[in-house]
Amino acid sequence: VRDRDRRARxxxxxxxxxxxVHAYARRRIExxxxxxxxxxxxxxxxxxxxxxxxxxxxxxxxxxTARNVLANHRRGEARRSALxxxxxxxxxxTPAHDDDAAEAxxxxxxxxxxxxxxxxxALMLIAWEGLSPARAAAALGCSRPxxxxxxxxxxxxxxxxxxxxxxAEPSHAxxxxxxxxxxxx
Amino acid sequence: MSDxxxxxxxxxxxxxxxxxxxxVEALLARLDAAPPEAPLAVPAxxxxxxxxxxxxxLATAATAALAVVLAVGVGGDRxxxxxxxxxxxxxxxxxxHTVTRTTYHQPDGTLVHAQMQGNGRRSLGIIGPIxxxxxxxxxxxxxxxxxxxxxxxxxxTSTSAYAxxxxxxxxxxxxxxxxxxxxxxFERPPADAPAGTALLVGTDDPLQTVRTMLDVGEVxxxxxxxxxxxxxLRLVADPPAHGDAPRHTERARTVYLIDAETYAPVEIERxxxxxxxxxxxxxGPITRISFERYExxxxxxxxxxxxxxxxxx
Numbered sequence: 001v002r003d004r005d006r007r008a009r010x011x012x013x014x015x016x017x018x019x020x021v022h023a024y025a026r027r028r029i030e031x032x033x034x035x036x037x038x039x040x041x042x043x044x045x046x047x048x049x050x051x052x053x054x055x056x057x058x059x060x061x062x063x064x065t066a067r068n069v070l071a072n073h074r075r076g077e078a079r080r081s082a083l084x085x086x087x088x089x090x091x092x093x094t095p096a097h098d099d100d101a102a103e104a105x106x107x108x109x110x111x112x113x114x115x116x117x118x119x120x121x122a123l124m125l126i127a128w129e130g131l132s133p134a135r136a137a138a139a140l141g142c143s144r145p146x147x148x149x150x151x152x153x154x155x156x157x158x159x160x161x162x163x164x165x166x167x168a169e170p171s172h173a174x175x176x177x178x179x180x181x182x183x184x185x
Numbered sequence: 186m187s188d189x190x191x192x193x194x195x196x197x198x199x200x201x202x203x204x205x206x207x208x209v210e211a212l213l214a215r216l217d218a219a220p221p222e223a224p225l226a227v228p229a230x231x232x233x234x235x236x237x238x239x240x241x242x243l244a245t246a247a248t249a250a251l252a253v254v255l256a257v258g259v260g261g262d263r264x265x266x267x268x269x270x271x272x273x274x275x276x277x278x279x280x281x282h283t284v285t286r287t288t289y290h291q292p293d294g295t296l297v298h299a300q301m302q303g304n305g306r307r308s309l310g311i312i313g314p315i316x317x318x319x320x321x322x323x324x325x326x327x328x329x330x331x332x333x334x335x336x337x338x339x340x341x342t343s344t345s346a347y348a349x350x351x352x353x354x355x356x357x358x359x360x361x362x363x364x365x366x367x368x369x370x371f372e373r374p375p376a377d378a379p380a381g382t383a384l385l386v387g388t389d390d391p392l393q394t395v396r397t398m399l400d401v402g403e404v405x406x407x408x409x410x411x412x413x414x415x416x417x418l419r420l421v422a423d424p425p426a427h428g429d430a431p432r433h434t435e436r437a438r439t440v441y442l443i444d445a446e447t448y449a450p451v452e453i454e455r456x457x458x459x460x461x462x463x464x465x466x467x468x469g470p471i472t473r474i475s476f477e478r479y480e481x482x483x484x485x486x487x488x489x490x491x492x493x494x495x496x497x498x
Contacts, residue, residue: 018206
């Protein structure tokens with residue numbers, strides 16, 4: 001009976017949060033099958049440590065676990081980093097008529113990639129995972145004041161990195177050199 | 186934090202369009218291979234407790250990972266039929282002896298060297314073949330594998346033997362035998378596993394298993410070929426993408442090579458065909474299980490010893 005209860009709890013946990021954990025993984029890793037592996041591994045750990053998963057608000061715990069799983073996955077595989085890979089793939093993934101948006105997206109992702117990992121994670125948890133500062137602090141395993149400091153620093157550095165990206169734009173986004181030439185009808 | 190910077194980040198969320206949960210089946214299959222109650226299955230957080238993790242992975246590696254290989258892209262709607270058929274053909278007076286070698290390949294066929302079994306950070310590097318003896322009524326098995334050095338262990342040969350809900354593991358780098366209890370439901374593959382799983386674990390008559398696979402439409406005949414001078418049947422499972430398939434998987438083609446005379450499995454190969462987010466078709470990874478040996482032995486006192494931890498061959 002205990003087994004059945006545990007399994008039912010895990011399945012409920014999966015139904016409620018697997019999509020969020022999947023999105024978390026996909027934002028951080030390019031390989032879609034690897035992202036699914038991260039989800040499975042995260043919930044396997046939850047299965048084995050079900051008594052440690054906070055019943056009231058499990059999502060920060062799941063994000064923290066997924067972060068550790070990702071860290072293991074990335075070890076020695078820096079080239080698979082989502083941000084770097086997305087940086088390379090962004091123009092291809094974006095419709096041809098939306099070059100400006102693609103470039104803006106590339107700037108943001110490149111600027112984000114330039115941050116320290118801890119700062120970047122804090123920003124992403126707030127902006128992309130939509131966590132409150134308290135839940136983001138729980139996911140990062142730090143205090144709320146520490147998170148505030150990290151966010152402040154991250155925002156400052158992101159703004160500076162974006163400025164650098166925008167300053168550098170003419171050198172790699174010159175329409176005359178990178179876009180197809182129009183031909184007269 | 187509510188400012189333009191946050192809005193800018195939100196606007197460039199790569200998953201803003203929504204991300205579905207991956208199909209739960211793959212997780213459930215792995216749950217069955219990782220019983221929480223087994224003392225050795227507790228994840229290790231410290232260096233001192235890492236060896237049990239290796240042992241836990243060993244306990245499941247020989248069977249579960251092989252079964253999971255076949256699980257991708259196969260629907261579960263035939264589960265009842267397959268389970269009934271499997272129950273009908275389980276052989277009780279037989280010990281099945283297999284020597285299998287699993288290799289992983291890049292989409293271009295390049296061999297990925299160490300064979301990893303288990304899951305995620307519990308994966309083990311296994312070199313060489315896995316030798317296994319298994320019997321039914323009651324379920325008992327023994328497997329021998331060669332493990333690469335891993336997280337503080339020196340690596341070497343590891344032997345696992347299961348009977349009566351208990352798995353015993355003896356590894357060359359340890360001076361003692363580890364013992365773990367395993368719930369009985371983990372004795373067999375899950376009911377919704379493909380019928381072809383019986384070619385990898387258990388004692389089912391392979392002829393009957395192949396018939397079941399054909400009867401339930403899990404595979405189609407795809408001619409004959411030769412392998413090492415043997416005439417082999419080619420059976421192909423080529424399910425199109427469906428709701429249960431992993432994201433970006435268009436097809437998960439499994440090719441079974443079956444000895445034309447004995448119906449013993451010779452090779453099982455799975456190739457994924459994926460599509461990228463840009464819509465391009467791309468070849469996925471390849472997993473190949475080669476049977477270097479498949480034989481069915483009578484249950485005799487001498488052969489029974491092959492199922493025990495101290496068994497010799």
